[in-house]
Amino acid sequence: MMSWVKAASFSGEDVFDENADDLNLQSKEWTSNMKKRIKDGYVDGVSAGEEASLQVGFNQGFREGAAQTVAVGRLRGIVSAVWCCCLIQHPEKPVPSCVIDLLQQVTRHEEGIVDGIRKALENPPPSVSDVSESMEDLEVKQADPDCSGAGCEETDCCRSEQKMDLDSSHQQNLCSEPSGASSGSCEGLDLLVQRCMDLVSELGLPRELIGHLEELKNM
Amino acid sequence: MLFFRFRGKGYQEGFRKGTHRGLQIGRRNGASQGAKLSSEISFYYGFAITWKCLLECNADNKSRKRLRALEALLNLIQKSPLDDPLSMTLQEDTEKLRAKFRQVCSMLGVPTDFKDYIKTAEGTSF
Numbered sequence: 429m430m431s432w433v434k435a436a437s438f439s440g441e442d443v444f445d446e447n448a449d450d451l452n453l454q455s456k457e458w459t460s461n462m463k464k465r466i467k468d469g470y471v472d473g474v475s476a477g478e479e480a481s482l483q484v485g486f487n488q489g490f491r492e493g494a495a496q497t498v499a500v501g502r503l504r505g506i507v508s509a510v511w512c513c514c515l516i517q518h519p520e521k522p523v524p525s526c527v528i529d530l531l532q533q534v535t536r537h538e539e540g541i542v543d544g545i546r547k548a549l550e551n552p553p554p555s556v557s558d559v560s561e562s563m564e565d566l567e568v569k570q571a572d573p574d575c576s577g578a579g580c581e582e583t584d585c586c587r588s589e590q591k592m593d594l595d596s597s598h599q600q601n602l603c604s605e606p607s608g609a610s611s612g613s614c615e616g617l618d619l620l621v622q623r624c625m626d627l628v629s630e631l632g633l634p635r636e637l638i639g640h641l642e643e644l645k646n647m
Numbered sequence: 648m649l650f651f652r653f654r655g656k657g658y659q660e661g662f663r664k665g666t667h668r669g670l671q672i673g674r675r676n677g678a679s680q681g682a683k684l685s686s687e688i689s690f691y692y693g694f695a696i697t698w699k700c701l702l703e704c705n706a707d708n709k710s711r712k713r714l715r716a717l718e719a720l721l722n723l724i725q726k727s728p729l730d731d732p733l734s735m736t737l738q739e740d741t742e743k744l745r746a747k748f749r750q751v752c753s754m755l756g757v758p759t760d761f762k763d764y765i766k767t768a769e770g771t772s773f
Contacts, residue, residue, distance in 0.1 A: 473661020478669035485673020490732040492674070493681030501686040505693020508761070512694075513701055515758050538686060545682050549675035634700040640693075 493545055499617055499647040500538045506641065507531045507624060510633065526627055534620055621645055677732065684741065688727055691748050695720045698755065713754050720747045 507530050514523040621644050628637045699717050702710045723744050731737070752761070 467657065469655065469657030470661035473658035473663075474665035474668070475661075476658075477662040477665025477667070478672070479665075481666040481669030482673040485670035485675075486677035486680075487673075487732050488670075489674035489677025489679075490681035491677075493678030493683075494685035494729055495681075496678075497682045497686040498689045501689030502693035504686075505690040505695070506697045507693075508690070509694045509697035509701070512755070512757055512761050513698075515761065516756055519758075542679075542682050542686070545678050546675075549671070549678055634704070636700045636703075637697060640696055640700070 489549070496541055496545060497538065499644045500534065500541060500620075503617070503620060503624065503641075503644055504531070504534045504538060506637070507534055507627075510624075510627065510631070513633075514631075524631070526630070530620070530623055530627060533623075537616055537620060540616075618645055681732065685729060688724060688729060688741075688744065691720065691744060692724050694748075695724070695751070698751075713751075716747075716751050716754050720744070720751050723747055 507527070511523055511527050511531055514521075514527060621641050625638055625641050627633075628635075628641070695717050699714065699721070702714050702717070723740070727740050727744060734740075
């Protein structure tokens, strides 16, 4: 530092040339130390933040995921029961193919939903090194939107999945992209429910079942 | 003083990012687990209400016993804390439900084919 004071008493640009190495080295060391300390604090901060929010995220995700499979799970239970009934009451006859087909379709539809959930949230969070690569990150940006993680709009079934950007507040949608009749779309489930209703009529099963199936359409 | 101020700033920023990450990771795991459990329990519900409909017109003793077992299963489902992953009794309640479902299947005389199908549903992809 003393060299800088000495240098100040000189006039002109020579000052920096003469003391260039010295000043430069000190300045570099200082910056490097600061970077290290900030980074260290940063890494600790990341760990602490993660630990604090994992359970909160889990609870939220649990409710969201659970809501996605209620209707299709129920439908699978209904169709399985019909299948069972056919097996038990008429063991000598093969189960009607419409029943078997419907059961397979419902199962596939459910798998689609579960896959969709997994994919929608699959983008791996960037590692700490990715995030802390630029020093600018460490300046608290006033305009940085906070990802509160609350109130995900997952009821809109037909939106395509959104990429989870660390600096954005995009809420990820739990439904997959529509990729056909049996994908995770509301229309797909309604169609399957209708087919089940038709089956109930065809097989002469209790009308009460239609009421239960009707409920699924509104879920 | 400068040192602590800088560390504090970095820590705060890191905490923000870490919170965001933790929410993401937690949410992913939660969604997967929630979907699986909800699927299973909803399955039992659909299965039970269907059989209830099928048996309700029968007046014989066998049917009545089966109906009682089905009612018990449905009651357990109504009480299941699906919405509360933090529930202390979630694991216990789920096991009770599964046991009841197995009992119902036995009473109904459900064939092995079906039992194998259920195993797959609970085991592999779900």
